[in-house]
Each structure stands twice: as C-alpha cells, then as structure tokens.
Amino acid sequence: MRATTIYGPQDVRLEEVPDPRLVRPTDAIVKVVAACVCGSDLWRYRGVVPVKPGSRIGHEFVGVVQEVGDEVRTLAPGDFVVAPFSYSCGVCVNCRNGIQTSCVRGGFWGGPDRDGDLVDGGQGEYVRAPLADGTLVKVPEAPAEDLLASVLTLTDVLGTGHHAAVRGGAGPGKVVAVVGDGAVGLCATLAAKRLGAERVITFSRHADRQAVARSFGADDIIAERGEEGAAALRDLTSGPGADVVIEAVGNQASMEQAIASARPGGNVGYVGVPNGVSQLPIKVLFGSNVNLLGGVAPVRAYIEELLPDVLARRIEPGRVFDRTVPLDDVAKAYAAMDRREAIKVMLRP
Amino acid sequence: MRATTIYGPQDVRLEEVPDPRLVRPTDAIVKVVAACVCGSDLWRYRGVVPVKPGSRIGHEFVGVVQEVGDEVRTLAPGDFVVAPFSYSCGVCVNCRNGIQTSCVRGGFWGGPDRDGDLVDGGQGEYVRAPLADGTLVKVPEAPAEDLLASVLTLTDVLGTGHHAAVRGGAGPGKVVAVVGDGAVGLCATLAAKRLGAERVITFSRHADRQAVARSFGADDIIAERGEEGAAALRDLTSGPGADVVIEAVGNQASMEQAIASARPGGNVGYVGVPNGVSQLPIKVLFGSNVNLLGGVAPVRAYIEELLPDVLARRIEPGRVFDRTVPLDDVAKAYAAMDRREAIKVMLRP
Numbered sequence: 001m002r003a004t005t006i007y008g009p010q011d012v013r014l015e016e017v018p019d020p021r022l023v024r025p026t027d028a029i030v031k032v033v034a035a036c037v038c039g040s041d042l043w044r045y046r047g048v049v050p051v052k053p054g055s056r057i058g059h060e061f062v063g064v065v066q067e068v069g070d071e072v073r074t075l076a077p078g079d080f081v082v083a084p085f086s087y088s089c090g091v092c093v094n095c096r097n098g099i100q101t102s103c104v105r106g107g108f109w110g111g112p113d114r115d116g117d118l119v120d121g122g123q124g125e126y127v128r129a130p131l132a133d134g135t136l137v138k139v140p141e142a143p144a145e146d147l148l149a150s151v152l153t154l155t156d157v158l159g160t161g162h163h164a165a166v167r168g169g170a171g172p173g174k175v176v177a178v179v180g181d182g183a184v185g186l187c188a189t190l191a192a193k194r195l196g197a198e199r200v201i202t203f204s205r206h207a208d209r210q211a212v213a214r215s216f217g218a219d220d221i222i223a224e225r226g227e228e229g230a231a232a233l234r235d236l237t238s239g240p241g242a243d244v245v246i247e248a249v250g251n252q253a254s255m256e257q258a259i260a261s262a263r264p265g266g267n268v269g270y271v272g273v274p275n276g277v278s279q280l281p282i283k284v285l286f287g288s289n290v291n292l293l294g295g296v297a298p299v300r301a302y303i304e305e306l307l308p309d310v311l312a313r314r315i316e317p318g319r320v321f322d323r324t325v326p327l328d329d330v331a332k333a334y335a336a337m338d339r340r341e342a343i344k345v346m347l348r349p
Numbered sequence: 350m351r352a353t354t355i356y357g358p359q360d361v362r363l364e365e366v367p368d369p370r371l372v373r374p375t376d377a378i379v380k381v382v383a384a385c386v387c388g389s390d391l392w393r394y395r396g397v398v399p400v401k402p403g404s405r406i407g408h409e410f411v412g413v414v415q416e417v418g419d420e421v422r423t424l425a426p427g428d429f430v431v432a433p434f435s436y437s438c439g440v441c442v443n444c445r446n447g448i449q450t451s452c453v454r455g456g457f458w459g460g461p462d463r464d465g466d467l468v469d470g471g472q473g474e475y476v477r478a479p480l481a482d483g484t485l486v487k488v489p490e491a492p493a494e495d496l497l498a499s500v501l502t503l504t505d506v507l508g509t510g511h512h513a514a515v516r517g518g519a520g521p522g523k524v525v526a527v528v529g530d531g532a533v534g535l536c537a538t539l540a541a542k543r544l545g546a547e548r549v550i551t552f553s554r555h556a557d558r559q560a561v562a563r564s565f566g567a568d569d570i571i572a573e574r575g576e577e578g579a580a581a582l583r584d585l586t587s588g589p590g591a592d593v594v595i596e597a598v599g600n601q602a603s604m605e606q607a608i609a610s611a612r613p614g615g616n617v618g619y620v621g622v623p624n625g626v627s628q629l630p631i632k633v634l635f636g637s638n639v640n641l642l643g644g645v646a647p648v649r650a651y652i653e654e655l656l657p658d659v660l661a662r663r664i665e666p667g668r669v670f671d672r673t674v675p676l677d678d679v680a681k682a683y684a685a686m687d688r689r690e691a692i693k694v695m696l697r698p
C-alpha cells in the first residue's frame with residue numbers, strides 16, 4: 001500500500017510500504033476513507049520535533065473496517081469507524097477516568113506499539129488499529145460525502161477544542177476567549193458556543209479564519225495580539241478579563257497572551273502542544289489565581305457525545321477544511337499548511 | 350506602639366513606631382489580641398525575598414476594633430474581628446468573583462496602600478485596617494481563650510489550606526495527597542477531610558507534624574519524598590496517583606513531587622508561595638492532563654463559611670500552633686520557625 005513518511009524538515013513523501021495485517025487478536029484493519037494533516041504534524045515538518053527518517057506520520061483518519069482479530073467484539077468488516085488520534089484499551093483505570101491518552105496499553109499512530117510492532121500512520125491507505133474495541137467508534141452508517149469533513153474532525157480537532165472548552169469551564173454565563181485561529185482554535189470557538197457560553201471572543205488576524213470563527217458562533221473578533229490583545233479584550237468586555245481562555249497554539253507568546261487574557265480566578269484551558277512554551281509564568285498565575293487546565297486531549301472520551309450533533313448537522317466543524325487533495329499530493333498539503341495558505345487539508349486515498 | 354520590623358536576613362526587631370490613626374473614612378483601628386508568624390514570612394527572613402530595612406511585617410492577626418472612620422457601616426468599637434491576610438473592598442468585580450487578593454483597591458499588610466500611606470503589619474500592638482467593611486469579619490462574641498488559636502488560623506493558614514482543597518476539587522470519592530507538613534499543609538489535610546474526601550494522605554517526615562496530621566484526619570502518612578514519595582503513594586493506593594494533590598510549600602522539589610503524585614487527569618491545588626519554583630514541567634502537565642489550580646488564597650472568601658465550624662469546635666485548626674510567646678520575643682519566634690523547631694508560633698502583644 002501507499003503511506004506517508006517523513007524524512008526530515010520539509011520532506012514528507014508518499015511511499016510504497018507493506019500492507020498491514022492483523023498482529024494481535026484485538027487488532028482491526030481499517031481502509032482509510034479520509035485523513036488529514038494536523039497543526040501538530042507541522043512540529044515535525046518544521047524540524048522542531050526531530051524525526052527518525054522514514055517514520056510514518058498522520059493520526060487523523062476515518063474509514064471502513066476490512067478485517068478484525070478473533071477477540072474484537074464490537075466491530076465487523078464493513079463498519080464505518082472514527083479513529084481518535086491515540087489508541088486505547090477502554091478498560092484500564094486511565095481510560096475509565098476519561099484520560100484515554102494515558103491508557104496503560106495505548107499509544108499513538110505511526111510508531112511502534114508497546115510490543116515493538118509498527119502501528120501505521122493515518123495518512124495512508126490502510127491502518128492496523130490496535131485495541132480496536134477500545135479505540136474505534138462505529139458510525140451508525142457511512143456518512144454522506146458532504147458530512148465526511150465534519151466526521152473527520154472527531155478524530156482530533158473538534159474533540160481537542162471541546163476538551164479545552166470543557167476543562168476551561170466554558171458554559172452558561174461565561175465569557176470565553178480563544179487564542180488560536182487554527183483548526184483547533186476554531187473548533188474550540190464552536191465547542192464553547194455549543195456548551196452554552198454567553199460570549200465567545202476569538203483572536204484572529206486572518207479574514208478567512210475570522211469568517212469561519214463567526215460561522216462557528218464567535219460573538220467578537222480581536223485582531224490584536226499579546227498584551228495589546230489582552231487589553232483589547234478587557235476594553236471590549238469592560239472587565240478584568242475572560243472567565244475562560246482557550247489556548248490552542250502552544251508557543252510562549254500564545255500562552256502568555258492566554259494567561260494575560262484571563263480574569264483573576266479565571267481558567268486557561270490549554271490544548272496546543274506546548275513545544276514552543278519555554279517558561280510558564282508561575283508567579284503571574286499564582287498572584288492572579290489563574291488556573292491552568294488541559295493537556296493532550298483524550299478525544300476518545302468525547303466522540304460519542306459529539307457525533308450525534310455532527311450527524312444531525314447541528315454543528316458543522318468540517319468548515320475548518322478549506323482544501324481537499326488526493327493522498328498523492330500529501331507533500332503539497334503539508335506545504336500549504338506550513339505556509340498558512342490552508343487552515344486544514346483533507347487527504348483522500 | 351510597638352511593632353515588628355525586618356531589617357534583613359535573620360534580623361527582625363520589635364520597635365517603637367507611631368500609633369496608627371484613621372487616615373480615610375473607611376479605616377478602622379484594631380487592637381491586636383493575637384498574631385503569628387507565617388511560613389511565607391520566612392521567605393523574607395531567609396533573604397529569598399529582599400526587604401527594605403525597617404519594613405513592617407506580619408499579616409495574620411485578630412483583635413478588637415478601637416475606632417472606626419465615618420463611612421464604616423458594619424463595625425463598631427468593641428467588635429472582635431478576624432483580618433484576612435490581605436485587605437479588600439468587597440465590592441469590586443474581583444471581590445465579587447471571590448478573588449479578594451486581586452481587589453482593585455486592596456493590598457497587603459505592612460506596606461503602603463495605593464495612596465502611599467503605610468498600612469501596619471499584623472505583628473504589632475495596633476493596626477490601621479483599610480476598607481474595614483470589606484476586610485474585617487466580625488466574630489459574634491470575643492472567642493474563649495482556648496479558641497483563640499483556631500480563630501487565628503482563619504486569617505491565613507486554614508483559609509489557604511481550604512483554598513487548595515477547594516481548587517483541587519477535594520470531596521467525596523476523592524483520594525487527596527498533601528505535599529507539605531507546615532501549618533498550611535496540615536490545614537489542607539483538615540480541609541480536605543472536612544470537604545468529605547474519601548482518603549487523605551499526607552507527606553511528612555516529622556513525628557510531631559505527623560501527629561497533627563493524624564489528628565486532622567489524615568488516613569495515611571508517607572515519609573518518602575520526591576519521586577520515591579510519589580511511587581509510595583501509587584503503591585499505597587494501588588493506582589495511578591491521587592485525584593487531588595495539594596502543594597503547600599512552593600519550591601521546585603515540592604511542586605515536582607505534587608505533579609508526580611497526581612493521576613493522569615488529576616488536579617494539583619497549589620498555594621505555597623512559589624518563590625522556589627524555577628520551572629513548571631509543562632510537557633509533563635500536558636502529557637498527563639494534570640491541571641494546576643490555585644494561587645494566593647483569597648481567604649476573605651472563606652472566613653464566614655469556616656468560622657462556625659471553628660466556633661462550634663467541630664474543627665480544631667489551632668493545633669498547628671505549638672508555641673506561644675509574648676510579642677517581645679518575636680525574634681525568637683522567627684528563629685524557632687526558621688529552624689523548624691516550631692510548626693507555628695502565636696504572638697501575644
């Protein structure tokens with residue numbers, strides 16, 4: 001089959017690799033129907049996170065089950081499934097606590113599993129999915145073509161934005177600010193409104209992203225950044241800051257902007273992979289009682305809750321996709337996201 | 350009058366200073382009945398936080414109102430009052446949000462107020478209390494002598510421990526670990542049990558402090574520290590860590606121990622002044638979804654809630670005091686706490 005590999009900065013390739021096969025009786029083989037490129041893939045694409053040349057990449061995919069191991073109970077060939085961006089057993093204490101990203105048996109797509117066997121990345125034609133009963137969520141029927149983008153967001157960006165909103169405490173009566181206008185930040189805007197936030201203010205300087213944020217329910221947009229952005233937020237709300245701030249970028253400036261935008265006693269829900277955060281300002285957090293909540297989103301915990309709203313088209317998170325390319329053009333997809341020409345690119349094998 | 354001043358490391362003195370007088374119509378003058386030395390005073394005593402020579406010091410006191418300004422509505426001479434460790438107006442947005450430590454008009458004892466006028470420290474004979482209606486909490490009647498210690502903890506250590514427990518989410522069904530066996534850590538142990546925590550585990554290596562922790566409801570004591578302590582906690586609880594960890598010290602080792610002791614998705618409620626925390630391990634927090642909540646405790650928010658339990662002797666937080674000395678011996682009180690010969694020392698003017 002063909003799958004995406006990464007060799008180093010700016011060097012992703014589509015290569016011929018071995019077809020996956022069932023390795024353990026809890027595995028399933030999934031034929032990928034749609035995949036995509038994540039902002040977090042860019043950490044490796046840009047060389048911020050080093051890679052082993054030839055590594056598989058991609059952690060967001062939906063598809064159709066081809067084959068299941070003998071111990072798989074809840075899935076059968078032909079099922080359309082959503083794969084969260086990490087695989088997990090569903091029964092260990094961390095999974096039961098809703099933190100499937102800390103599953104004691106789980107891991108991430110594209111690397112070796114705990115026994116050393118390769119787990120395919122999502123940006124390919126087929127994937128061996130370990131712990132299939134715990135990991136994959138069956139969609140009642142294969143989604144219509146025009147729903148595919150929104151269903152695909154359940155693999156990562158919608159659940160990640162939702163996690164930030166949940167951890168931050170977005171809900172009725174709350175003023176929520178969102179730092180980050182990438183796919184996660186936009187989905188966080190949508191999630192905060194979906195949870196009933198009174199007012200959502202999204203920081204963005206890009207007209208196309210502002211338009212998506214508005215369509216997701218943002219009440220206000222602030223173009224300023226940093227301390228100027230936080231000051232604009234205080235002016236706009238005539239108050240000491242937002243009750244909830246969502247940080248969906250993961251660099252030092254965005255984290256500082258998020259903390260500066262929170263009112264005393266407020267919450268920062270952060271889900272941006274903090275590869276760019278060198279120092280948390282502990283004395284600022286302490287002095288203002290701003291809480292820091294979040295982490296790598298256990299999106300598996302949220303798929304069943306969010307899926308009905310997607311299928312019923314009550315929310316349209318798929319709007320974060322502004323480009324679709326064949327899998328053959330995966331290198332172009334990375335380049336477009338790296339140059340911020342596209343918010344998020346869907347790949348079709 | 351006589352009041353405590355600090356000149357530099359290991360140099361506190363009791364000196365003759367001007368009697369306080371009403372400066373603004375919202376002031377009250379309080380005659381101090383009891384005060385004490387705080388672990389956070391030791392940051393300055395040890396030279397970690399620099400001081401201006403001759404500064405006033407002390408932020409925990411209870412006493413009797415002597416005189417009130419024309420605009421004071423809720424207090425009268427003769428009232429017995431508890432003073433939280435910061436003064437606050439009670440009506441600004443931050444006070445209404447329960448974050449009185451961020452009051453837009455408030456400040457801390459012993460320094461200048463926002464108009465530049467000196468506010469007395471708590472370790473003296475009299476104090477000018479600004480914003481008296483917002484700051485001081487009247488006790489229905491002067492407490493019996495043997496209740497004084499417990500009432501005095503409402504000024505800081507009980508409310509601070511309670512804040513950590515509240516922010517961390519201590520309550521029914523929760524396993525709570527407490528890092529820190531100083532007065533705040535011990536009060537956090539008490540607060541977590543009072544809030545209904547299923548099991549409270551206190552880290553302590555000192556027999557006297559272990560005994561107080563037990564009397565405050567600690568179910569288990571762990572003597573190990575650091576990663577060994579966290580491992581002992583996981584062994585003891587046969588699980589991935591505590592649901593809630595309270596950090597009541599404020600140095601790098603204690604913060605790392607607290608984070609290591611939390612289960613994935615758990616909460617660290619921190620209230621130790623983080624003067625010793627040089628770096629928060631953001632990638633550890635992110636990867637394990639451990640939330641960091643807390644800050645300088647707005648104890649004013651909690652006094653009315655905690656006072657009835659103290660007056661009815663349902664809780665006895667005053668047990669953290671293991672020494673009482675006359676105000677004349679304030680230098681000895683600091684030395685005893687600095688050498689950890691005493692957990693907490695009460696001062697009687």
